[in-house]
Amino acid sequence: MSLTSVLLTVLGIAVFVVGLLFSIAWHELGHLSTAKMFGIRVPQYMVGFGPTIWSRKKGDTEYGIKAIPAGGYIRMIGMFPPGPDGRLEARSTSPWRGMIEDARSAAYEELEPGDEKRLFYTRKPWKRVIVMFAGPFMNLILAVAIFMGVAMTFGFQTQTTEVAGVQQCVISQSDKRETCKTGDPVSPAKAAGLQEGDRIVAFDGQKVDDWATLSDRIRETIGPATIVVERDGGEVTLDAVLRENAVAKKDGNGQVVPDQFVKAGYLGFAARTEIVPLSFADSTVRMGDMIENGVDSIIALPSKIPALWDAAFSDGQRADDSPVGVVGAARIGGEVMNLDIPAQNQVAMMLFLLAGFNLSLFLFNMLPLLPLDGGHIAGALWESLRRNVAKVFRRPDPGPFDVARLMPVAYVVAGLFICFTLLVLVADIVNPVKIS
Template sequence: MTTLMFILGIVIFVLGLLFSIAWHELGHLSTAKMFGIRVPQYMVGFGPTLWSRRKGETEYGIKAIPLGGYIRMIGMFPPGDDGRVRQRSTSPFRGMIEDARAAAYEELQPGDEKRLFYTRKPWKRIIVMFAGPAMNLILAVGIFLGVLMAFGIPTSTTTVATVQECVVAQSEERDECRAGDPAAPANEAGMLPGDTILEFNGEPVTDWGTLQQDIRATVGPADITVERDGAPLDLRVNLIENQVAKLDGNGEWVEGEYVTTGFLGISPASGIVKQDFPEAVDRMGDIMVTGFEALLAVPSKVPGLWDAAWGVGERDQDSPMGVVGAARVGGEIFTLDIPASQQVATALFLVAGFNLSLFLFNMLPLLPLDGGHIAGAGWESARRKGAKLLRRPDPGPFDVARMMPVAYVVAAVFICFTLLVLAADIVTPVRLAG
């Protein structure tokens, strides 16, 4: 049964992956057609074609390797300086440029002269190229908000899970009490596991994050009202200073860093809590910031990935994952001992996170990514406006094809990184359960 559920999780993730890719390319396709650009192909995947069907002027299909997708638009690059599509050269870099230019015209038909991508105004080209990543962002936001509001997420609550017997500095990393350790304030005041904290110093308590901040900001006597056996109970506690883990802006522990604050000596129970719309939007913002920071941190993760790929180092839980690693995690989700609703919610979160990563990655201003084409169109618009302002001749379209040698270098780096992640995912995969 566990194996079957694992396979089910992988299948669900792969279907979510294929839908995300198709959804991305649909953004490009719909806006390209809206602006009259001819699109001969819309493909999900790479490699050999498994299925295709032509509808109108576009061939729609699915290919064997679900690692991306594409639409083929006519005239992605302008002709060369001589006005010709192709002019062979012995220079390898020039050859790259000419090959890319020729590929953009290889399906040119009579009447296509006014349906070329490069002939559209820069703002239209920016919309076409941005539409793909934007579709991933829309899908990610929709899934995140839907899960947060409909399913809820594991959240620290104001119910007490455990009460410490004594005060131990968190940096000591020990659980047992020793002679001379003072009693924890919560234990001394008679607080019990299962108590739900209702008020702290006369202020209503609604969430653990705020309560935690109040506790840390208080040293000395405090009045706490708890609910026990359905009835309120007032407790008088005397909070003392203790060394505890530092918290970041999201309320998460900062590993290896400690601060001295007020200390009560309790840990919160975790429960599934549905978020209202403002809370969901706020948490969605935190997720977006975390995703952006993770993208910026990718270069620093390469040494750890290299060690993990060779099996000589531990794999960090926040290590970058590829499709294979994410599929494995997708399978593992459905083997966790949690309610089925939370299995579905967690799987949806994984798909949403994948879409958010697609958006952030594709917006990098580098060819061959969508962000590179957006940057090229933006630069063309800026220099044309500058020439008009200075009353100089129109410089014409910016020839993005001239950047193809750089694009090949970027693509090579991405391929090497993808292979490194793949090796790490196989040799030392990221696992949910420890």
């Protein structure tokens, strides 16, 4: 690897780390701002973990940066309610009970005079939901803003109605061959006189502005059709006779389904691809698809663990959609800077990488499991439900729900997450996901 390549790789990694730190700080800012808005005392706002490398106290909050850029946190006073007797309990010999009591003790260890009215658990459930949801929501805002901004200003690589090449003969796409054989019929595009560089503007009497519309019209047509193309500054009308052929199947979103074919109309040309900015409506649709794919990926995460294990500790191939951690994403950032593409393409790819990271943070943190934000949201919603049910049936108020009792579950979830993170880390080092 040349010195230039090394420097570009380091630059790409550094850019991603800066984006990572900003995303974490942005997430914690959501928690911090809403906590302060509802009068909850926040002693610490930290980006990163491990030893503190810089900090400054402003008001009653210490702001700082820690050495390991792998997360962040804010500390709120009174995350858990006191024990049944109203006091902090001594640590039990039971490990599970000890976890509950340690969590409750930690929530009170910085309690100061006057904090009795500034405790997290004393706030109404809807306020606690807002505080815990605000962090992930900030990541969602950032993901949408980056994605929509880049999509509408830079765009996506999109197939257009311009002809990049004309097929010489009719070949079933299921044959997966490119060369013609004796006896293969001449393609309708070649027979009609379609040429490379033509831009199709109308098909069988209807104007077409995009590839998706043109592709659907071609697939629906078997037999004669007129094609109007722009060529050398003018318009030329061609007469074609489309044939039935086996072509790639499309799903409901217009995306090609791998290794599945259907019988449809066939013209026989390759569409040129260009990077085309999207409209606000199209960008919104793409953003929705991105969120849907993110949800599907979270659901499918457990099923990908065996393949990830094989990629990390055996000779298994690392799939393109394999889970990637911070190290793997940083490596991808380094690869992006080494791609032989224009600088604006590199910037767009880095921004899309950051958008995907923020969307993942939002979706993952919304899982209703402690110690994730979604777990605290679920606890607050359950408390609200209990209190409202008691009110309807005129029963005594059950009081705040003691989330600390779920800490054993939180430790199990945290342990599983740590194991999964280590597995992804090993895979990212020994068998990383690569881009082309």
